[in-house]
Amino acid sequence: MNAKNWIAALSLAALSSTSLTVAAWAFQEAPMLTEIVEAGALPPVDERLPTNPTVVNALSVGEYGGTWRRAYSGPGDRWGPTKLMEERVLKWTADENGTAVLTPGYIESYSVNEDSTEFTFTLLEGLKWSDGMPVTTEDVEFWYNDVFLNPALVPTIDPTFAPGGVPLELEVQDERTFTIKFAQPYVYFLQILAKDSTGEPSLDRPSFLFPKHYLSQYNDKYASEEELAAAAEKYNVAAWTDLWGSKGALTGWWNNPELPVITAWKIETPAPAETVTMVRNPYYYAVDQEGNQLPYIDRIEHRLFQDPETLNLMVAQGQIDMQARYMSLDNYTFYKENEERGGYHIVPGLDSNVWSLVPNMNTTDEVLRGLFETEAVRHAMSIAVDRELINELTQSGLAKELQTAPVMGSPYYSEELSTHWTEYDPDLANELLDEAGLSERDGAGFRLRPDGKRFSLVVEANDAAHAKTLELLAENFADVGIEFLPRVIDRTQWDNNRANNDFQMHWIPFDRLTYVPADPRRIMGSDGYANQSFKWYNTKGAEGMEPSAELQQIYDLWDLASQSVSVEVADDYVSQMAEIFVNQGWVIGVYGAGTVVNIVSDKMHNVQANLVQDDIFRGVGLARTQQFWIEQD
Helix, strand or coil, X not given: CCHHHCECCCCCCCCCEEECCHHHCCCECCHHHHHHHHCCCCCCHHHHCCCCCEEECCCCCCCCCCEEEEEECCCCXXXXXXXXXXXXXXXXXXXXXXXXXXXXXXXXXXXXXXXXCEEEEEECCCCECCCCCECCHHHHHHHHHHHHCCCCCCCCCCHHXXXXXXXXXXXXXXXXXXXXXCCCCCCCHHHHHHHHCXXXXXXXXXXXXXXXXXXXXXXXXXXXHHHHXXXXXXXXXXXXXXXXXXXXXXXXXXXXXXXXXXXXXXXXXXXXXXXXEEEECCCCCEECCCCEECCCCCEEEEEECCCHXXXXXXXXXXXXXXXXXXXCHHHHHHXXXXXXXXXXXXXXXXXXXXXXXXXXXXXXXXXXXXXXXXHHHHHHHHHCCCHHHHHHHHCCCCCEECCCCCCCCCCCCCHHHHCCCCCCCHHHHHHHHHHCCCCCECCCCCEECCCCCECEEEXXXXXXXXXXXXXXXXXXXXXXXXXXXXXXXXXXHHHHHHHCCCCCEEEEEECCCCCHHHCCCCCCCCCCCCHHHHHHXXXXXXXXCCCCHHHHHHXXXXXXXXXXXXXXXXXXXXXXXXXXXXXXXXXXXXXXXXXXXXXXXXXXXCCCCCCEECHHHCHHHHHCHHHCEECCC
C-alpha cells in the first residue's frame, strides 16, 4: 500500500456514512430490544433513532445477537475495549479498499469557512444519550464552559486545541448547531478531532459533548462544596475532581455503568472483574443500509488473562471471536497451527507502529540524562541493535527493520529517515562510546558512567509477550558494554511511571506515524521521551523542564504549522518536524510495518483485511466494529 491510498482526501461524500430518508424504510432492531419494548420498558425503535440516522454501509448485512468474546489484561487495559466503541464528531473509517476516510459521526452536516478559522457542526435531529435523554447544544455548552474552560478540571489546555496559544471559542446557534472558532487558520483541526476528539477529562470523549443532565451534579458550577465533598466520599476519592478523567469513577466509561454515552455499546460489568461486559446501547444513532439499527452484536465480554501462555490457550481453544490486541507475531506459527482446532482464521492487518526503545530524555538521574543528551551515545545505542536478527527470531521475518519515523504510506515518509542509524555496527558503537568518555569498564565488562556507576538501563515493558525481543536487545547492548535490564510490569504501573517521570527507558509500539499532524504530540515528546519538556512548552515555562534547542525547534515548527493558511504550507513544517525528530535519534526504532494478527472466529463476519493499524485511526475502530456480526446457531 502506498502513500496515495492510505489516507483519502477529506470529503463530505462519506463512503461509510450517508443520510437515510426515514420515509423509505421501516427500521428494525435487535430481538433483545424488541422484548424490552414489548414489556413497555423502552420506546419503539423509530422513537429511539434520530430522524435521519447515520448509515454505516456494512460489508454484508448481518444478523442480530451473540456475544463477542475477547481478552483483557486488567484494569489498566482500558484502551483496547475503548477503541471498539469510540465515537467522534468525525472519525476515520475504512472504505471498501481499506483507505482511511474521514466521515461524519453523530452529526447531520459540517462546514469549514474559507480560511479554516470557523468549523460549524449540526447534530443529528433526535440524537439521544444511552439513557434516552436528548443530545443538544446544551451538552456542548456544558462541555465548553463548565469542563473545557474549568481550570479545576482542565488546568492546562492542550496545544492541539489552542493553536498559537489561543484556545478555541464556541458559538451556539440553536439547539443543534454550533460553531468552533480559532484566532487563526487551523487546517488540521478536523483530523485532530477524528483522532483525539476534544481530549480529557473523559475516556469515551465524544467530541464537544458531555451529558449535562447527569454530570452537572458533580461539577462545581452547579453543585455546592458540601455536595461535591459527599460525592467524593461516596466514591472513595480524595477530591471531587478525582471523579473526572479517563480513570475517574464517573466520567471514565470503563468504570461507570450509569454514565450516559452515545457509543454502540456501554459498560455493564466494569473492571476489575474476571469478565468485563459491555451491552448494546438501545439509542445508538446509526443503522445499516437496510435500516437495521446497529450494532449487530448484543454484548462484548473481556475475559481476564494473566500471562501470554493463558492467552494463547484461549486462542487455541476457540475462546476469542475477534482480537488483535496482544496477538504477537512472536506466536504466529502457533496461531496458524491451531486455526482448525480453535475454529478461527487470521485476518491480516498492516502495522504502522514502530516498536521502539524510548529513552527518558528528562530523567531525574542527571548523569544518565547527560549521556542521553550526547549524540554519540544515542547513535551508538541505535547501531548496537541487530534489527535483522530480532525481526527473524521474534517476528517471523514479517516486519521491517526500521527507525522510528513516518512509515511508508504516510505523506511524510522518507526512506532516508526510515533507515537513519539502523545499520548494525557494534564496532562503530564501541568506538563512539569510547569517544564519548565511556571507555572505563567494571569487572563484568560493563562501561562505567562519569560518576563511576555501571552504565545500566532499566527498560520497562507492559507485555510479557516481548520477553524474547528484550532478551535479544540485552545481548546486543551487552556487546557494547551497556547493561540492559528488562522489566515487564503492569500497564497501570507502567502508565504511572511514565506520568510521574519515573523511568529510564520504555519499550513501546511508537505510533501516530501515518498522519503526524493528527497527533503531533507524539514526536514532540508528550507522554514519551521528553514529557517534562512538552509540559514546559504547554505551560509556557511554568512547569516541566526546559527543552533543548533542537526540541524547541520542533515546538516552534508546530506553532507555525498549526497556524498556516494552507495544508501545503503546514505539511512542509510538519516534514521539518519529522526530520529533526528522526535525525536527533531521541527514540530508537527496532522493527515495524509488519503484519497485524487479527484472530477472527470462523463465525465472525465483516472483519476487513489489510486495514492500517494506527492510534490516529483508533486501531480496530477503523474497521467499524458496530457492523461486525456473529453467526447464530
